[in-house]
Amino acid sequence: MMIFPEDYKVVGISYEDPVEKLEKKAPIYFATKYMIAYLPDGNIKIIKVKTEPTDTLLTRPVTLEIIAEGEEVTLHKAEHDAHNRTKLILLAIEDCKGPVNTVIFTGRDKHITFVHKPSMLDVTKIEIIDLIPPEPPWLSFAIQRLVDSGILGELNIIFERTFIDIRQFKGDKIVFPCTASELDGKYLDSDDDIEDNSLLIGCDISRELFELRFPDYTYKQINMCPLRTEFVKPSKPFITRCCQMKKTGLININGHAGVVVHWGASEYDIVDAIRLLVSRLDGDLNESGSD
Numbered sequence: 001m002m003i004f005p006e007d008y009k010v011v012g013i014s015y016e017d018p019v020e021k022l023e024k025k026a027p028i029y030f031a032t033k034y035m036i037a038y039l040p041d042g043n044i045k046i047i048k049v050k051t052e053p054t055d056t057l058l059t060r061p062v063t064l065e066i067i068a069e070g071e072e073v074t075l076h077k078a079e080h081d082a083h084n085r086t087k088l089i090l091l092a093i094e095d096c097k098g099p100v101n102t103v104i105f106t107g108r109d110k111h112i113t114f115v116h117k118p119s120m121l122d123v124t125k126i127e128i129i130d131l132i133p134p135e136p137p138w139l140s141f142a143i144q145r146l147v148d149s150g151i152l153g154e155l156n157i158i159f160e161r162t163f164i165d166i167r168q169f170k171g172d173k174i175v176f177p178c179t180a181s182e183l184d185g186k187y188l189d190s191d192d193d194i195e196d197n198s199l200l201i202g203c204d205i206s207r208e209l210f211e212l213r214f215p216d217y218t219y220k221q222i223n224m225c226p227l228r229t230e231f232v233k234p235s236k237p238f239i240t241r242c243c244q245m246k247k248t249g250l251i252n253i254n255g256h257a258g259v260v261v262h263w264g265a266s267e268y269d270i271v272d273a274i275r276l277l278v279s280r281l282d283g284d285l286n287e288s289g290s291d
Contacts, residue, residue, distance in 0.1 A: 001117060002115065002117050002118055002119045002121070002122055003048075003067060003114075003115075003116040003117065004085065004088070004113075004114075004115045004116070004122075005033065005034055005113055005114070008082050008107065008111040008112060008113040009031050010031050010034060011032075011033075011034045011035070011036060011112060011114065012028055012029055012032040012034070012035045012036070012049070013035070013036055013038070013112060014035050014036070014037040015037070015038050015039075015040075016037070016040075017037060017045075018035050018037050018045070018047050018049070018061070019064065021061060022061050022064055025060050026060070026061075027058040027059065028049070028051065028058065028059060028060065028061060029058065029059075030051070030054050030056065030057055030058060032049055032059075033048070033049060034046065034049060034114070035047045035049055035064075036104060036112060036114065043069060043070055044069065044070075044073045044075075045066055045068075045069040045073075046066070046067040046068045046069065046073060046102050046104075046114055047065065047066055048064070048065040048066075049061050049063075049064060049065075050063040050064075068102035068116055071098075071099045072099055072100060072101050072102055073100070073102045073103075073104065074095055074100045074102070074103055075103075075104050075106075076091060076095055076103050076104065076105050076106075079105075079106050079108050080107065080108065081107065081108055082105060082106075082109070082112075082113050083150065083153055083154045084150045084154070085153055085154055085155075085156050086123055086152075086153055086155075086156055086158055087150075087153055088105055088113070088115055089115060089119075089120065089122075089123060089156075090120075091103070091105075092115035092118035093118045093120070096117075096118060101117050102115070102117070103115050103118070120158075122156060123156050123157065123158050124156060124157045124158070124237060125158055125159075125160055125236050125237070126157050126158070126159050126160070126236070126237050126238060126239060126274070126277070127159075127160050127161070127162055127234055127235065127236050127238040127239075128140050128143060128159055128160070128161045128162065128238070128239055128240070129164075129226045129232055129234065129238050130161075130164070130226065130241060131163065131166055131224060131226070132163045132164070132165045132166065133166075133167065133181055133182065133183070137163060138241075139239070139240070139261070139270070140163070142265075142267045142270050143159055143274075145267065146267060146270065146271060147159065151271060152271070152274060155275070157274070157278060160236070162232055164224060164226070164231050164232055166181075167183060167184075169199070169201050169222070170183065170184035170185055171184070171185060172185070172186065172195070173185075173186075173195055173198045173199060174186065174198070174199050175191075175194055175198045175199065175200045175201065175202070175219075176188065176202065177201075177206045178190075186198070188202070188206060188210060188213070194214060194217075196214075196216075196218060196219075197217075197218055197219065197220075198219050198220075199219070199220050199222065200219050200221040200222070201221075201222050201224055202223070202224060203223060203225035203243065204223070204225065204228070207221055207223075225242060225243075226240040226241065226242065227240065227242055227247065227251070227260065233253070233254045234253050234256040234258055235256070236256055237256055237257050237258060237277060238253075238256060238259075239258060239259050239261065239270075239273060239274060239277065240258065240261075241261055241262065241263045241265065242260050242262070242263060243263040247260055248261055248262050248273075249276075250277065250280055257277065257280055257281060257284065259273045259276055260273075261273045
C-alpha cells in the first residue's frame with residue numbers, strides 16, 4: 001500500500017538512529033508521523049512514528065516502525081514542488097526500479113517528503129469532454145495550463161481527454177451555431193441563405209435560435225452539447241462545458257459524477273469547478289467506506 005505523507009510538516013529528519021531517540025526518550029516535534037533518518041554509515045531509514053499525546057510543541061516517540069531502509073530507498077535528484085502530489089507519484093514510479101520502493105523528494109522550498117510504494121490507484125482519473133474545433137479545445141487547453149502550473153497537484157488527480165470532432169460534418173445544408181468555428185457549412189449567427197431541410201449541428205440554444213429565425217423550415221438536428229450528445233457518454237468522473245449558466249455545477253451522467261463549467265469559463269472558474277468535483281468524489285468515497 002502506498003504511503004505518501006499528507007503534508008511535509010509530518011515528516012521529521014534525523015541524523016541519528018531513531019531507536020536511540022526512543023531509548024533516550026528524546027523529544028520530537030508534536031506533528032511528526034514519519035522520520036527520515038540519515039545514518040552515519042550512509043544508510044537511510046524511513047520510519048513510521050507513534051507519539052505520546054501532547055498539548056505542547058514537543059512530544060516523545062512511543063513506537064517506531066521501519067517502512068524502508070538501505071537499498072529500498074533512493075534520493076530523487078531534482079527538486080520539485082512538494083505540493084504537486086500527482087507529479088511526485090509519477091516520478092516515484094519511474095524511480096522505483098529493482099529493490100527500490102521508496103523515493104525521497106526535496107521540495108523547491110527545501111522541505112522533504114517521500115513516496116513509499118507509489119501507485120496510481122490513489123490518483124483519480126477525470127475525463128475532459130469537449131468539442132473540436134478549436135484544437136485543442138479551450139477546456140483541455142486551460143486545464144493543461146493549470147496542470148503545468150502545479151495548482152491542481154495536491155488534489156491527486158490526472159486527466160484523460162475525450163473530444164467530439166464536429167469537423168466531420170460539412171456541406172451547404174449543414175448549419176453550425178457560429179462563424180467563429182470556421183467550419184465548412186452555414187452559420188446560424190450570420191447566414192441568411194440557410195435552406196429548408198437542413199441539418200443543424202448544435203445544442204438546445206441553437207435549436208431555439210433556428211426556430212426563431214426560420215419558423216417555417218423543417219430541419220433535423222444532431223445535438224452536440226456534451227450534456228446531451230449521443231456521441232460520448234462519460235466513463236469516469238468528468239468535466240465539461242455548457243453555454244447555459246443554469247446547467248453549470250455538479251451533475252451525474254451515465255452513473256458518473258461530473259462538473260459543468262460555462263462555455264466561456266475562465267481558468268479561475270475551472271479550478272473552482274475541479275476542486276468542487278474532487279470534494280464531491282472524496283465525500284462519496286468516505287461515505288462508501290463507512291458503510
